[in-house]
Amino acid sequence: xxxxxxxxxxxxxxxxxxxxxxxxxxxxxxxxxxxxxxxxxxxxxxxxxxxxxxxxxxxxxxxxxxxxxxxxxxxxxxxxxxxxxxxxxxxxxxxxxxxxxxxxxxxxxxxxxxxxxxxxxxxxxxxxxxxxxxxxxxxxxxxxxxxxxxxxxxxxxxxxxxxxxxxxxxxxxxxxxxxxxxxxxxxxxxxxxxxxxxxxxxxxxxxxxxxxxxxxxxxxxxxxxxxxxxxxxxxxxxxxxxxxxxxxxxxxxxxxxxxxxxxxxxxxxxxxxxxxx
Amino acid sequence: xxxxxxxxxxxxxxxxxxxxxxxxxxxxxxxxxxxxxxxxxxxxxxxxxxxxxxxxxxxxxxxxxxxxxxxxxxxxxxxxxxxxxxxxxxxxxxxxxxxxxxxxxxxxxxxxxxxxxxxxxxxxxxxxxxxxxxxxxxxxxxxxxxxxxxxxxxxxxxxxxxxxxxxxxxxxxxxxxxxxxxxxxxxxxxxxxxxxxxxxxxxxxxxxxxxxxxxxxxxxxxxxxxxxxxxxxxx
Numbered sequence: 001x002x003x004x005x006x007x008x009x010x011x012x013x014x015x016x017x018x019x020x021x022x023x024x025x026x027x028x029x030x031x032x033x034x035x036x037x038x039x040x041x042x043x044x045x046x047x048x049x050x051x052x053x054x055x056x057x058x059x060x061x062x063x064x065x066x067x068x069x070x071x072x073x074x075x076x077x078x079x080x081x082x083x084x085x086x087x088x089x090x091x092x093x094x095x096x097x098x099x100x101x102x103x104x105x106x107x108x109x110x111x112x113x114x115x116x117x118x119x120x121x122x123x124x125x126x127x128x129x130x131x132x133x134x135x136x137x138x139x140x141x142x143x144x145x146x147x148x149x150x151x152x153x154x155x156x157x158x159x160x161x162x163x164x165x166x167x168x169x170x171x172x173x174x175x176x177x178x179x180x181x182x183x184x185x186x187x188x189x190x191x192x193x194x195x196x197x198x199x200x201x202x203x204x205x206x207x208x209x210x211x212x213x214x215x216x217x218x219x220x221x222x223x224x225x226x227x228x229x230x231x232x233x234x235x236x237x238x239x240x241x242x243x244x245x246x247x248x249x250x251x252x253x254x255x256x257x258x259x260x261x262x263x264x265x266x267x268x269x270x271x272x273x274x275x276x277x
Numbered sequence: 278x279x280x281x282x283x284x285x286x287x288x289x290x291x292x293x294x295x296x297x298x299x300x301x302x303x304x305x306x307x308x309x310x311x312x313x314x315x316x317x318x319x320x321x322x323x324x325x326x327x328x329x330x331x332x333x334x335x336x337x338x339x340x341x342x343x344x345x346x347x348x349x350x351x352x353x354x355x356x357x358x359x360x361x362x363x364x365x366x367x368x369x370x371x372x373x374x375x376x377x378x379x380x381x382x383x384x385x386x387x388x389x390x391x392x393x394x395x396x397x398x399x400x401x402x403x404x405x406x407x408x409x410x411x412x413x414x415x416x417x418x419x420x421x422x423x424x425x426x427x428x429x430x431x432x433x434x435x436x437x438x439x440x441x442x443x444x445x446x447x448x449x450x451x452x453x454x455x456x457x458x459x460x461x462x463x464x465x466x467x468x469x470x471x472x473x474x475x476x477x478x479x480x481x482x483x484x485x486x487x488x489x490x491x492x493x494x495x496x497x498x499x500x501x502x503x504x505x506x507x508x509x510x511x512x
Contacts, residue, residue, distance in 0.1 A: 045359040045395045046349045107350040111358035111395070112313050114350055123477075127493065130477035134498055148512025155502040158280070167361055168316045168417075176492045184501035195362060 022104035023051045026197055029204045030061050031068040037061065040194060045111040054197045065189050069160045072187040077157045081136040081185070088132040088182055091203075091210035092125045098202065105198040106170055124175030124203070128183075135183030157185030164191045170199030178203060182212075282490030282500050284482055286415045287318045287443025289474075290436035292458065293334060294429060294449035295327035302448050303337035306421070309472035311345045311357045311399050315419040316365065318487075319444035319466070319474035322416060324423045325432035331425040335403045338421065339384035342399040347390055359395040360418060366395045369418045376402050376409040376422070386419070413439055429454055433461040443487035444474040465491075 026042070027034040037055030044051050057065070076084070095102065103117035112120075143151040163177035174190055181188040192200030293302060309321050326334050350358030360366050366389060373387050386400030397419060405412060405422040412422060426432045436445060445464040449455060455469055465483045466474045475481035480496035482488055490500050 043362070045361050046351075047394050104351065107358065111361050112350050113355055113358050114353060116313060117350070127477040130493075131498060134495060138498060138502060143506075148510060150509045150511055152507040152509065154505045154507060155499065156505055158501055158503050161501065168313060168318075176497075180492060180497050181501050184498050186501050 022101050023108050024105060024198050024201050024205075026052050026054045026201055028055050028057050028061055028065075029201075029208065030057070030065045035061060042109055042195065042197065044108050046108075051108055054194050056194075062189075066160065069187040069189050073157075073160050076182070076187055077185040079185075081138070084183065084185065085132040085136055087207075087210055087212050088128060088135075088179070091206040091212065092128050092132070094206045094209055095121065095125055095203070098206070102171065102199065102202050105202065106196075109198050110167065110170055110196045120169060120172045121199075124172035127172065127175050128179035131179035131183035135185070138184060159186060161186045161188040162191070163188055165193060165200065167193035167196040170196035171203060174200045174203050178207070182207075280490075280500075282482070282492065283488035284318065284490075284492060285443075285486065285488040286417070286441060287320075287483065287487050288323065288413075288415045288439045288441040289319055289321050289444045289446060289464075290323045290325060290432075290462070291321045292429065292432040292436060292445070292447040292449075292462075293324060293326040293330065294447065294451065294454050295329040296450050296454075297330070297448045299326075299330040299334035300337040303334045304341045305472065307338055307341035307345065307399065307401075308356075310342075310421045311419060314357050314360055314365075314397070315399075316361055316417055320417075321446055321472060322420065322422060323412060323436070324421060325426045325435055326423060327429070327432070328425055328427055331423075335384065335401075335423050338423065339401045339403070342385035342401045342421070345399045347396055347398050349394075357399060357419065360397055361395070363395055365418050366397055368416065369397050369400070369420065372409075372411040372414070372416055372418075372420060373400060373402070376405055376411050379406050379409045381405040381409060381422075407435070407438075415441065429457060433458065437461075437463045440486040442484040443482075444468070446472060446474075 026039075027036055029035075035055070037057060039053050039055040041050045042052050042054050043049070099118055099121050102121050103114055106112065106117040106120065107114045110117075138155050140153045140155050143153065145151050161177070161181040163174070163181070165173040165177065170193065174192055178188055178190060190200055190204070291306065293299070306321060306324065312320070315322070324334075324338075345356045346354060347357045348355040360369070370389065373383065377383060381402040382404050384401045384403050386398035388398075390396035390398055399419045399421070401421045401423065402409075402411070403423045405424050407424075409422070411420055412424075416422075424435070426435065442464045444466045445458075445462045446468050447454070447458045447462075448470055449458075458469065459467060463484055465487065466479075466481055468474055475493060478494055480491035480494035482491040491497050492500070
């Protein structure tokens with residue numbers, strides 16, 4: 001059993017092989033396949049050991065991910081809300097069965113106590129469940145007007161979403177974005193934190209296992225996972241082609257985004273703080 | 278043009294009114310602050326405590342903070358793990374040193390634990406002056422900043438004095454206070470008498486420099502949709 005670190009700083013903890021085995025292989029999920037790539041080490045903050053290597057997506061990976069997500073959007077947005085909910089809820093069911101493995105990986109890479117890791121995963125599951133159920137009730141409305149004139153207000157999925165998630169909540173933050181986007185009928189390209197990527201890898205795996213995409217779209221993905229560096233212009237450039245950006249990043253990442261914004265669109269401003277977290 | 282949802286930093290104020298039990302509220306506060314070692318956008322950080330209960334609250338907070346066990350998160354006995362990276366460790370040390378130099382008292386924690394792994398204890402700073410850097414910069418770590426205020430109006434004014442507006446908390450049993458807080462505190466999420474800032478079914482997000490758009494709730498899903506009006510002449 002693990003031992004506690006003492007207040008005098010003496011490290012008494014022995015990490016078992018079993019716990020290490022809980023840390024997943026880190027790969028990119030692009031166009032319905034898991035890809036390897038060179039990247040950077042992931043550090044365990046409890047003892048500064050290396051847990052694995054997080055791959056950095058190349059421009060080609062991102063182009064493939066975006067193309068696949070666009071194809072996925074065409075299929076997923078035309079899938080009935082009931083069927084969408086069924087697939088999403090199946091992914092949640094799988095994750096609920098994997099809580100312990102996911103929690104250990106989270107504590108290894110992020111540091112939080114194991115009980116908090118378990119709670120975060122369950123909370124992430126609850127968020128996705130709520131979104132999946134609400135996805136069946138994205139109602140429009142009919143507006144009364146002159147006789148012979150009918151106004152119908154439709155709410156349609158916005159398109160391919162680019163999402164960026166931070167290192168402090170490795171699973172529940174991606175869950176917010178993936179749950180919301182998929183439930184509304186969007187496809188999504190997710191970029192998790194380089195420092196705590198396992199939660200997103202496991203989340204994507206659950207959706208793959210749940211049948212997203214279903215057999216009818218072998219060539220498409222609705223979830224393309226890019227563990228890319230946002231400071232890399234290639235990464236940011238690809239994200240610029242998507243329709244909605246869900247973000248929850250800290251200043252270092254926001255700075256990269258500002259550079260992109262200046263070069264391309266200028267449609268909106270980030271207002272991140274000045275300090276790097 | 279791309280629509281965007283941004284959930285950015287916060288610097289959550291906690292307003293403690295003088296009609297509450299300072300000891301139990303301080304205990305709840307210390308545990309809430311320790312969650313994820315304070316590395317939470319909605320972590321309670323600036324505690325504005327009314328004069329009549331300040332001393333008791335500050336003592337109870339420090340006492341509870343000293344009982345929070347810190348160590349490897351895989352050990353179920355530990356209530357707080359390491360900070361997630363080395364940068365946070367340096368930030369805590371800098372912010373604590375600055376606050377001390379400006380007159381704050383360290384009543385719990387304050388120094389790194391050991392030199393292997395990024396361990397930093399739950400740290401309580403009492404009598405933190407308004408010009409301490411930590412009062413304006415989001416610590417994003419296990420720092421609780423305690424400040425004495427004369428009344429709820431001063432507390433609300435100080436709560437709103439930073440560019441952030443994500444989450445805020447308040448503890449009171451007075452409906453009149455709740456009304457003033459709900460009207461006056463500039464945030465996206467205000468929680469009264471508890472420390473849960475967001476849930477699956479409620480809209481979560483910030484105002485001012487804390488971002489825009491919402492995640493969660495019906496608002497969250499609507500952020501992933503576009504509205505189209507179809508006008509149809511039928512006659």
